[in-house]
Amino acid sequence: xxKEIFMPKLSSTMEIGTLLQWFKEEGDQVEIGxxxxxxxxxxxxxxxxxxxxxxxxxxxxxxxEEVPCNYVIGYIGEKNETxxxxxxGLAGSDENSEEKAEVKVEAKAExxxxxxxxxxxxxxxVRATPAARSIARNEQVNLELVQGSGPKGRIHQKxxxxxxxxxxxxxxxxxxxxxxxxxxxxxxxxxxGSGAHGKIVKNDVVNVLQKEQIAxxxxxxSAAPARKKLSGMRKVIxxxxxxxxxxxxxxxxxxxIDMTKVKELRAQLRPRIEKQTSLRLSFTEVxxxxxxxxxxxxxxxxxxxxxxxxxxxxxxxVGLAVAVDDGLMVPVLKNVDEKGLSQLTVEAKDLAxxxxxxxxxPDQMKGxxxxxxxxxxxxxxAFTPIINLPETAILGIGRIQDKAVVENGTIVVRPMMVxxxxxxxxxxxxxxxxxxLTELKxxxxxxxxxxx
Amino acid sequence: MSKSYDIAIxxxxxxxxxxxxxxxxxxxxxxxxxxxxxxxxxxxxxxIPSKTLLKHAEIIESIHAAKEWxxxxxxxxxxxxKMKKRKDDVINKLRGGIAFLMKKGKIDVxxxxxxxxxPNKIKVxxxxxxxxxxxxxxxxxxxSSPAVPPIPGLKEVSFFTSDTIFDINKIxxxIAIxxxxxxxxxxxxxxxxxxxxxxxxxxxxxxxxxxDSEASKLLEKELKKKGVQIFTSxxxxxxxxxxxxxxxxCTDQKGNExxxxxxxxxxxxxxxxxxxxxxxxxxxxxxxxxxxxxKMETSVTGIYAVGDVVGGYQxxxxxxxxxxxxxxxxxxxxxxxxxxxxxxxxxxLPEIASVGMTEAEAIAKGLAVASEKFDHVGNGKALAAGExxxxxxxxxxxxxxxxIGVTMVGPHVTEMISEAAAFMFLEGxxxxxxxxxxxxxxxxxxxxxAAQRIEMKLRAPLKV
Numbered sequence: 001x002x003k004e005i006f007m008p009k010l011s012s013t014m015e016i017g018t019l020l021q022w023f024k025e026e027g028d029q030v031e032i033g034x035x036x037x038x039x040x041x042x043x044x045x046x047x048x049x050x051x052x053x054x055x056x057x058x059x060x061x062x063x064x065e066e067v068p069c070n071y072v073i074g075y076i077g078e079k080n081e082t083x084x085x086x087x088x089g090l091a092g093s094d095e096n097s098e099e100k101a102e103v104k105v106e107a108k109a110e111x112x113x114x115x116x117x118x119x120x121x122x123x124x125x126v127r128a129t130p131a132a133r134s135i136a137r138n139e140q141v142n143l144e145l146v147q148g149s150g151p152k153g154r155i156h157q158k159x160x161x162x163x164x165x166x167x168x169x170x171x172x173x174x175x176x177x178x179x180x181x182x183x184x185x186x187x188x189x190x191x192x193g194s195g196a197h198g199k200i201v202k203n204d205v206v207n208v209l210q211k212e213q214i215a216x217x218x219x220x221x222s223a224a225p226a227r228k229k230l231s232g233m234r235k236v237i238x239x240x241x242x243x244x245x246x247x248x249x250x251x252x253x254x255x256x257i258d259m260t261k262v263k264e265l266r267a268q269l270r271p272r273i274e275k276q277t278s279l280r281l282s283f284t285e286v287x288x289x290x291x292x293x294x295x296x297x298x299x300x301x302x303x304x305x306x307x308x309x310x311x312x313x314x315x316x317x318v319g320l321a322v323a324v325d326d327g328l329m330v331p332v333l334k335n336v337d338e339k340g341l342s343q344l345t346v347e348a349k350d351l352a353x354x355x356x357x358x359x360x361x362p363d364q365m366k367g368x369x370x371x372x373x374x375x376x377x378x379x380x381x382a383f384t385p386i387i388n389l390p391e392t393a394i395l396g397i398g399r400i401q402d403k404a405v406v407e408n409g410t411i412v413v414r415p416m417m418v419x420x421x422x423x424x425x426x427x428x429x430x431x432x433x434x435x436x437l438t439e440l441k442x443x444x445x446x447x448x449x450x451x452x
Numbered sequence: 453m454s455k456s457y458d459i460a461i462x463x464x465x466x467x468x469x470x471x472x473x474x475x476x477x478x479x480x481x482x483x484x485x486x487x488x489x490x491x492x493x494x495x496x497x498x499x500i501p502s503k504t505l506l507k508h509a510e511i512i513e514s515i516h517a518a519k520e521w522x523x524x525x526x527x528x529x530x531x532x533x534k535m536k537k538r539k540d541d542v543i544n545k546l547r548g549g550i551a552f553l554m555k556k557g558k559i560d561v562x563x564x565x566x567x568x569x570x571p572n573k574i575k576v577x578x579x580x581x582x583x584x585x586x587x588x589x590x591x592x593x594x595x596s597s598p599a600v601p602p603i604p605g606l607k608e609v610s611f612f613t614s615d616t617i618f619d620i621n622k623i624x625x626x627i628a629i630x631x632x633x634x635x636x637x638x639x640x641x642x643x644x645x646x647x648x649x650x651x652x653x654x655x656x657x658x659x660x661x662x663x664d665s666e667a668s669k670l671l672e673k674e675l676k677k678k679g680v681q682i683f684t685s686x687x688x689x690x691x692x693x694x695x696x697x698x699x700x701x702c703t704d705q706k707g708n709e710x711x712x713x714x715x716x717x718x719x720x721x722x723x724x725x726x727x728x729x730x731x732x733x734x735x736x737x738x739x740x741x742x743x744x745x746x747k748m749e750t751s752v753t754g755i756y757a758v759g760d761v762v763g764g765y766q767x768x769x770x771x772x773x774x775x776x777x778x779x780x781x782x783x784x785x786x787x788x789x790x791x792x793x794x795x796x797x798x799x800x801l802p803e804i805a806s807v808g809m810t811e812a813e814a815i816a817k818g819l820a821v822a823s824e825k826f827d828h829v830g831n832g833k834a835l836a837a838g839e840x841x842x843x844x845x846x847x848x849x850x851x852x853x854x855x856i857g858v859t860m861v862g863p864h865v866t867e868m869i870s871e872a873a874a875f876m877f878l879e880g881x882x883x884x885x886x887x888x889x890x891x892x893x894x895x896x897x898x899x900x901x902a903a904q905r906i907e908m909k910l911r912a913p914l915k916v
Binding site for chain 2: 176177201
């Protein structure tokens with residue numbers, strides 16, 4: 001009985017995946033645990049392992065094709081088994097093949113930067129982004145003729161569009177000019193040809209090179225700023241931030257929290273947890289635990305907004321913003337409300353380490369319902385965090401600082417911490433958000449509440 | 453009331469009449485002023501008559517060669533009168549062609565000697581008749597004339613130049629040619645085929661000194677085979693009358709005296725520009741030539757100049773190209789001349805054709821070039837035709853395989869050079885030349901073969 005291989009759904013927002021490469025050919029023997037194919041989602045790219053053994057009977061999609069989640073992309077079975085000629089669509093829709101060939105995501109996730117690089121060398125001569133390939137396919141453009149503007153000549157969507165717009169036959173360029181342009185990495189799409197009908201000739205390329213040379217010399221002589229193209233993870237972050245800020249109406253509430261008791265709690269628990277796990281309990285874990293506990297009591301804040309639908313999640317999965325080299329990742333702690341501080345410490349430290357080493361598993365990056373962003377290790381009192389869509393709220397943590405506060409009519413010194421809650425006003429109104437934050441303050445100021 | 457034109461062109465040669473046609477095509481009211489026949493030096497005293505006679509020379513050579521191949525014709529005889537008649541027929545037909553084109557283009561052809569009075573007025577003088585026309589823009593295409601060097605005694609003897617040689621009415625027994633440039637070597641071939649004893653005296657160290665040195669070496673060898681006596685690095689001191697006709701006294705490189713006795717004498721040491729038409733204007737000059745920019749504009753607004761009068765290549769096809777650029781500019785379009793790809797042809801037997809730079813020029817310019825030569829001995833068609841004396845040489849830039857220049861020697865190479873020129877103009881590289889399927893058997897395969905050899909060389913370092 002042939003078993004379906006389908007496009008795995010790796011996150012709540014993932015709708016399609018791009019098939020980057022197959023590691024097996026049709027007719028190849030596949031063993032359990034062997035990498036079968038590689039895909040890219042909007043966040044990461046990963047190798048997918050076979051969870052069944054047998055013969056790879058059919059591949060319905062080729063390299064760089066975009067496939068909706070859970071679509072059947074192939075079959076594993078026994079030799080000479082018959083399978084449909086075209087993909088039956090969603091996995092499980094074919095009644096004859098109820099048994100699905102499960103796939104296990106290979107435990108070697110790579111970050112986005114790497115994934116794009118991997119894609120570029122994935123057995124193809126032409127470097128192009130999936131979007132570029134998609135347009136090229138639809139418009140029947142030969143990508144070999146398109147000059148890429150990205151690093152190492154990678155073809156972007158705009159390059160293909162420029163190619164299509166330029167002339168029906170594409171950029172007109174003399175063979176000599178093309179050789180020079182290719183060698184010198186000149187984007188001929190940007191050139192104006194001086195030859196017949198705008199054909200690009202040697203002089204056009206050489207002139208640009210000379211101008212660049214002059215510009216470089218000038219730049220070198222006047223301490224020009226370093227320039228870096230927005231690419232890889234930075235680009236993903238940029239896109240996600242813009243989307244969040246432009247689509248979610250942000251409201252930020254702040255509250256000043258007396259951390260005296262949390263400090264005491266931490267001081268008492270730290271040796272014990274350190275003995276148990278060899279890890280130091282930090283404020284982050286206590287705050288995560290408090291946020292998780294309060295979220296469980298305030299389902300209106302523990303929500304995601306997907307396609308005009310607010311999903312109130314039963315699980316409290318809190319994302320933790322982790323700074324990594326030239327970027328930011330948000331690994332997810334599952335069911336925070338149900339876990340003890342010891343377990344949270346182990347998990348949070350592991351996730352942060354994996355994030356920095358770019359070794360997060362896909363499962364560790366999805367399913368979050370809320371995010372905590374802690375800048376308390378810096379001299380930051382408070383800030384207005386940007387919501388990590390499709391979540392509807394995010395908690396920003398400032399530093400703990402001794403401040404003079406008035407208590408029962410007298411001025412006392414207390415370790416104070418400002419927290420900021422940004423919420424998506426499309427999904428959450430001011431009152432429930434304020435209730436959440438008020439209770440969080442209460443819990444942190446009276447941490448025994450965590451035991452309730 | 454004088455006639456008024458948008459554009460007036462002085463000189464009806466290949467620079468002038470082509471400019472006139474273009475100006476008319478662009479809708480301009482155009483006048484073409486010519487005091488002699490339309491077609492200029494090229495048609496009347498240059499390219500066309502010499503090529504007609506050279507065809508005769510080629511046939512005579514073929515007949516001699518045919519004897520060795522077993523094709524007997526009996527005793528060879530020729531009539532100079534008939535040959536000249538055919539030459540004149542060809543010229544007349546072409547003159548008629550140009551006249552027809554002028555008429556069709558509604559171009560006023562004014563018969564007379566044109567000279568510019570003021571930047572908008574041209575005086576057209578024909579014997580005692582004089583007419584002044586007005587023109588918004590003027591193109592000077594007055595050409596050049598054979599230069600006669602100040603050699604002592606030359607004025608006292610009778611001699612020919614390329615202007616007068618076609619009027620010769622008897623095949624001379626001996627002819628000496630002072631100047632072994634393009635014109636000199638072509639006449640040497642014509643007269644050698646007519647069984648005249650030919651002597652060439654050239655001041656430079658080789659014939660056609662502007663061309664590839666291997667090409668001139670091969671030409672010298674072939675001319676010597678035809679019985680032509682060649683003195684290079686030899687300076688003419690004086691000319692005097694002798695019993696045979698003329699005696700030329702020269703000094704060779706080592707300082708030895710060389711005496712050449714000859715019946716007739718051709719002086720072909722170069723050409724000087726005809727600038728009488730612009731003598732009233734205070735134009736900025738470039739040596740003896742009119743100085744122009746790449747739009748063919750002179751220093752006076754509205755006055756353009758093209759062809760031999762501006763110096764440069766002094767080739768009919770360059771004059772025509774310049775004429776079109778000038779006409780486009782006078783008509784308000786923006787055009788500039790590009791001399792990168794100018795084919796040059798010498799119609800000797802064998803012919804020499806070249807385009808772009810010679811290897812020496814490219815090296816002098818600091819380019820990283822190399823060259824590859826393919827001999828006609830290795831070409832099937834050349835062997836079949838019994839014409840194995842020749843080669844194709846490609847000068848190429850080593851990084852991208854750009855074709856920098858091509859020199860070809862051999863029969864029909866003046867036709868073949870256009871392929872090389874097209875490759876260069878369209879910026880095809882060695883790679884494309886080596887890939888393009890060439891017809892077989894043809895002599896043009898030598899270009900292909902040379903390109904393939906280069907491609908292998910360029911590819912070789914990558915295999916390491």
